Amino acid sequence: MNRIAFTLALLLPGIAPAANRPVGDAFSDPQNPIRKIWNGARLDLWSLKKPVRTPPPGGLPASNPIDAFLLARLAENHLAFSPEADRRTLIRRLHFDLTGLPPSPAEIDAFVRDPSPRAYEELVDRLLASPRYGERWARHWLDVVRYADTNGHERDEFRPEMWRYRDYIIRALNEDKPYDRFIREQLAGDELLGGPPRIPAEADLLIATGFLRAGTHDSTASIFQEEKKARNELMADLVNTTGSAFLGLTFSCANCHDHKHDPISQADHFRFRAFFAAVQPRDDLPIDPVSVQESIKAHNAALDARIKASPKESEELKKQRRAFTTAHVMTDAGPSAGATHVFFQGDPNEPREEVQPGFLSVFDPAPAPLRTVPGPTTGRRLTLADWIASPDNPFTTRVLVNRLWQHHFGVPLFANPNDLGHAGPEPTHPALLDWLATEFIARGWSIKTMHRLMVTSAAYRQQSLSRPDASRVDPPNHLLWRQNPRRLDAETMRDTLLSVAGSLRPHDGGPPLWPPLPDEILRAQPGVLEGLEGKDSGRRQGWFPHSEDECDVRTIFLIQKRSVPLPFLQVFDLPDTTFSCARRDVTTVAPQALNLLNSGFTLRVATRFAGRVTQEAGPDPETRAAHAIRLALGRDPAQGEQEQAAAFLRTQGPASLPNLCRALLNLNEFVYID
């Protein structure tokens, strides 16, 4: 029967699909494979449609379009914004939000007293221009791209140059690199460049491909003939991370079968894989400008000649050899890529039909027309990058503005910032989301512009206190009738502790710093021991500690070793670095209290903090108490607090001041920002 039908299809042109006609999108063409799989269902997914820009609702007391959208929804529910927070609250909120650090008491005083009507806007501009801004917001992006400084798995070797990617992200954000450019550089910087860098700045194009290198890598796979599996995992990682980070699509769900919720077929997953089919990791590619490379070569050639001439001096001369600067770069193995097959149930041992690189079939099931690129690569990744960074892509801008929104307002506009599919709840404010997405393109993909727009809104400046009238109507605050209070995340907590103690050292990036850790913590990971014992054949499996003082830098500059997370950070919900993390958990558990009360780090900081108070406030217990409260909480003592704290200082013996400082660093008010 099947054979007959097949033969008929060949013979009768009316039955067979027209061979020459390209198959259209799933919305219009019944021949579209997605349409065939789900019989036309799933096409109602909101995010498949390009953002539609509607003008902000009128007739509302709002100068910022964001407020107009929000107020309109609030008004429908007979609600309005909460009053604006006081200036002390606002400067703390802005500082933590934009720079991840608290304002100093002097900065708070200056802002509170600033008579300028534009004092707030000027503060926003100042903070966005601060290098601390990039250090803070790079942390958010590093979560999204599963960044770590090591390989993971059994050996978990150090990647000595990975920090260049971290610093690149900090730089890109501080420069306000347009986001469409930012996407292209990370997915295909090498293809944009097409050869070695000509000027130092072009090295960033190679470093940016660290995005494709940041995932885990099992270096022992080859010992156990698991290379095929390892390559399969790399391919899955690149597709899944690209999908999560830029598109908010869960490609991981279509690795073994068609997606359970969204119109993504298993073939789509593998069509995406085909964009990466030629990738080749390179740790030896020089990233110096060509002229520098030439001079290094010339220098070394001259040395070699001298070594040849006078072998006696060779040891000394060899030390003078200069090395190229390298990074963990991803490029292509050559101008062509091997075939990509769909794997039955995701099993690399079960290849099925071959696929070509292609975008989501729901839009276009044809193979993607590949870009020609200047260098010896396939152009596949740049083709993909262009599609993602296109103003017509319905996902990209929504995903990015939603990430920014989440960090400014504590909750995202659509609940899972890595998933705008059917599994995630629909956006709370679809018109606002779309307006922001289109505005982002209109403003030249400028992230800083979007920050400014968001944090200058009245919505952002509201008080965070609960209101009985509003919490009855909308307990989870979906409508944003108040700002959401936030707990400091792990890195901000550590940075703030150091900052309050006056111990935070300025640092400009570079190789990560390794805080000293007790041996018994390192022993949680057997692979480290091999390194500590020097039995890792130079693979850098060990721990390479700096002094505690050297490590008093912002946490983003500390080592991120996959198998040995720093305990202080881990306990405060540090995310796993295997996959993209869109949103960190905020949990409250007793080990956090033990850590913040009793850990060596806290006690050291508390002692430093006490030293600072002694120096700045003199011997009087009342003055000390008030000053310590001001430094820790950014406010004057409330009624009774100074007396309680001073009484504590008088009664609790010689360590009373460090203990008071320790207490202040543990307060709810210290870790929750209004």
Add this chain to the structure above:
Amino acid sequence: MTPPSLPPGSRREFLARCGGGAGALALATLLADQARAQTNLPNRTLDPLRPLAPHQPHFRPRAKHVIWLYQSGGPPSMDLFDYKPELAKLHGQPVPDSIRNVKDKVGGVFNSSKNELMAGPWKFARHGRSGQWFSELMPHTARHADEICFLKSLHSDSSNHAPATYQMNTGVILGDRPSLGSWLTYGLGSENQNLPGYVVLFQVGGFGGTANWSNGFLPAAFQGTRFRHEGEPVFNLQPPAPFASSQRATLDLIQRFNQSHRDAHPGLPDLDGRIAAYELAYRMQAAALDVGDLRGESTATLDLYGVHHPDKAKALYGRQCLLARRLVERGVRVVQTYQMIDKLGWDGHSDNQEFAERNARQTDQAVAALLTDLKQRGLLAETLVVWAGEFGRTPMMQGKGGRNHNPYGFTGWLAGGGIQGGQSIGATDEIGLRATLDPHPVKDFHATILHALGLHHEDLFFEHNGRPERLTGVAGSASVISRAFA
């Protein structure tokens, strides 16, 4: 922040709730009632003040606690429990073609080994009324032959330590998911609110590090907490001297400030949760110190476990096993101990004899002591004891007398907690390479452990990224090894 789920009670009620005493008891009853009503919901609703509150299982459990004696490095099943007389006959000969020509899914097991079979030098004998086979490497464990149920046909998906260890602990080879211990405490809570619900003991942790006892996407309250063998049982339990004398006064000051802050910020349950966490931390100091204080143990008990044995490695492992008993005795839900003293464990690539003898010598007595001690105290019936590692080893020789990793067929065992001892389930081929009779993947092993604790593996969900995630995976089905139960 989480949406408000607690009524804003008076300060007195609140302190009663987070401070223990009669208030806490009443609350526990209330929560237990709520818990019963919520049993079938995918995501449990957690009380932020008492995330480890006991929770009803899906059905009547056989066991209340789990002690997993994790065997790192890959113990050689055929040298310990999986008696293979045929292997002895084929010693020095190539692998029979019938076995060599089977196509495996995981990497090529034959590539790194010689095509030469190697039998161990150890004698096997039958033990107990059941007559189960044990090698002479395990004389103490052999005395529990009638309590042990062997699973001789386990198989896993990687022949590589870290991925295989991740799979054994979390179900998946990638190391980003909740561990079995986390799932169990999420599903059941714990019976002691002053100790973590899931405790991990090791001298050297499992391959791949902390991800093996991670809570993954589950709330952090269900993370494995490391207990030390010696000194302070938990990291950062107490500050050093100059700070310690003011610990309670410092905490009181913190809580006074926190109370005023809370009163000025109504409707934020996270603030209450954090105040409660500080009280729990304080109570944990006493509770954890008590667990680690072995002075109350009799000399007979200490000797049973070999706590003072001159072989330091053996003494350490004995202490781990004794601490495991003390933890479950106090209501801790899951305890996992790792046997590795150095970084290699059972991983005898070049000298299997030395590795097998050393690891057996270091562990056998304490493992048996734990079974004996639990039984004497009436705890064995309610405690599931698990013995297993990430894979076994090849019957083929590697190097000059070593064995390579073998995920295709290996042995683990269960005892106590409703298990029908004195039996073996499943079998490997005649040389002990692949599971051939009733092969059980890791997910079956996990489903079986959940089953012993009264949890159905398909009903223990956590909604994560829009997917109802399970320990045994969302795709395919796992089977409880029901023959293992009495």
